[in-house]
Amino acid sequence: MTAPAIPPGFRPVAIGGEFLKTVGPMHGRWDGSRVRLGFRVEERHANIARACHGGMLATFADMQMAVVTHYQWPDIAGHSFPTISMTTDYVAPAPLGAWVEGTAEVIRATKSLVFLQGTATVEGATVLRFSGVYKIGPKRDYANPRDPFGLLPDSRPGKK
Numbered sequence: 001m002t003a004p005a006i007p008p009g010f011r012p013v014a015i016g017g018e019f020l021k022t023v024g025p026m027h028g029r030w031d032g033s034r035v036r037l038g039f040r041v042e043e044r045h046a047n048i049a050r051a052c053h054g055g056m057l058a059t060f061a062d063m064q065m066a067v068v069t070h071y072q073w074p075d076i077a078g079h080s081f082p083t084i085s086m087t088t089d090y091v092a093p094a095p096l097g098a099w100v101e102g103t104a105e106v107i108r109a110t111k112s113l114v115f116l117q118g119t120a121t122v123e124g125a126t127v128l129r130f131s132g133v134y135k136i137g138p139k140r141d142y143a144n145p146r147d148p149f150g151l152l153p154d155s156r157p158g159k160k
Contacts, residue, residue, distance in 0.1 A: 007099060010038055013149045015063050023059060028067070030151040035068045038101040041094050051093035052100065052127075057120065058088050061130035064102040065116040069134065070148055072106045073114065078145025080137030081114060089129040098122045104130075112136055 010027035015037075020026070023045070029036045039045075039060060047053040062083055070077040094100050104118025113133055120128040142148035 004040060004097060004099070006040070007038065007101075010036075011150075013037070013067075013151070015067060015149065020059075020063065023056060026060070026063060028149055028151050030071070030153065034103050034105075035064075035071045035151055036101055036103050037064045037067060038099055041096055041098045041100060043096065046096050049093065050096045052095075052098070054088070054090055057090065057094065057100070057128050058086070058130075060100060060102060060120060061088055061104075061118065061128060062086060062132070064118055064120070065104045065130070065132045066134060067149060068104045068116065068118075069106060069109075069114050070146070071151070073109050074146060076109060076114070076136050078139050078142050078148065080140050081134040082137050084113065084133040084135055086132040087130065090127070091129060092122075092125060092127045094120075094122050094127045100127065102128075109136070 006027055009029045012025045013028035027038045041052045045052050045056040066081045069081050100120050102120040104116050107115040117131040119126050
């Protein structure tokens with residue numbers, strides 16, 4: 001049996017280190033105004049109720065917030081964003097096989113902190129609400145700090 005298709009416009013993105021390689025792949029998409037991340041709930045993500053484990057949803061929320069900061073706040077794009085605090089509200093289960101899709105927005109950035117909030121949905125229904133505070137860390141060695149995950153249209157292969 002083949003895995004369900006990834007929705008159009010999404011492609012695998014390399015986010016984070018070895019831990020995220022074990023729970024991924026995560027897919028990303030720039031829709032013209034927002035960065036969206038997504039993943040398909042697999043057996044390895046499931047809890048005993050055969051729905052996505054809360055730890056996987058929290059990991060996804062953490063990455064969603066850190067990634068959008070690069071795209072929504074150009075003055076600090078290219079930095080690392082270690083998590084200071086994160087709140088998650090589990091609204092509904094994300095069943096095995098579901099496509100979980102998230103979006104987030106920067107609420108405010110100071111000289112040293114970024115405040116964000118977002119949601120994750122399955123088929124348009126909210127399954128997770130989240131917010132977080134991130135430290136603005138040192139600059140990372142990204143080839144393109146404004147687009148470290150290759151999501152902007154002009155960074156796609158074959159596009160100019």
